[in-house]
Amino acid sequence: MSRITILFALSCTLAFPTTAAAQGLTGPQKNAVRSAEAYLTMQGFSRSGLIEQLSSPYGEGYEVADATRAVDSLTVDWNAQAVRAAEAYLVMMGFSCTGLIEQLSSDFGEGFTAEQARYGAEQAGAC
Template sequence: MMILKVAIIASLLTASTAWAGDLTGPQKNAVRSAEQYLSVQGFSRSGLIRQLSSDYGDGYSRADATTAVDSLNVDWRRQAVRSAKQYLSIQGFSCSGLIRQLSSDAGDGYTQSQATYGAQQTSACQ
């Protein structure tokens, strides 16, 4: 049984490494940009793709930005908590207002579930 578990883990690691090796040059650069953004502040998946592909952001193609973001292992709920706390550090929000801001397409673009989770981890909802 242990050998089977090790074989499964090894195959998963090999698959992810092979997939990462399949990235094009622009996609690898987009991964680096995405990692840099995530090291500074919270981003939703859609917000990070929008930042990477915007003419006012990094200017990667939408396809390259999407591939880059999807190649990362990101906890989007954790990112929503980071974003919620960042908002509260600069201004007050009600719980529902914070959820709306986090989930709005004009705001951060988190899913409703991610936004709700993020807001609920802050003082705005407690």
């Protein structure tokens, strides 16, 4: 299997709108879905981090309710997102297992749940 095929398959598994959920979205929510999908192809995001990125005046500026509805309409493997985020941190610098989990789960860091952060750190090889 070629690298492009694998990357495409991976991006499709990480996030895609569910048909039933996507049908009830407003215009701004559909646009927020498109933005969310784009962000998810770039780097690992937690649910709360993605909502923050979409709703922040320094990000996309969507209403929090629209960003939340958009993110919740996607099927996202948040554990896989935590692994991607953990791997990105480890490329930049060394982290202890505890330090990486804290960075991934902190509200001032990535905002993953403690369980997602632990999974990401373990799968990335920090623990």
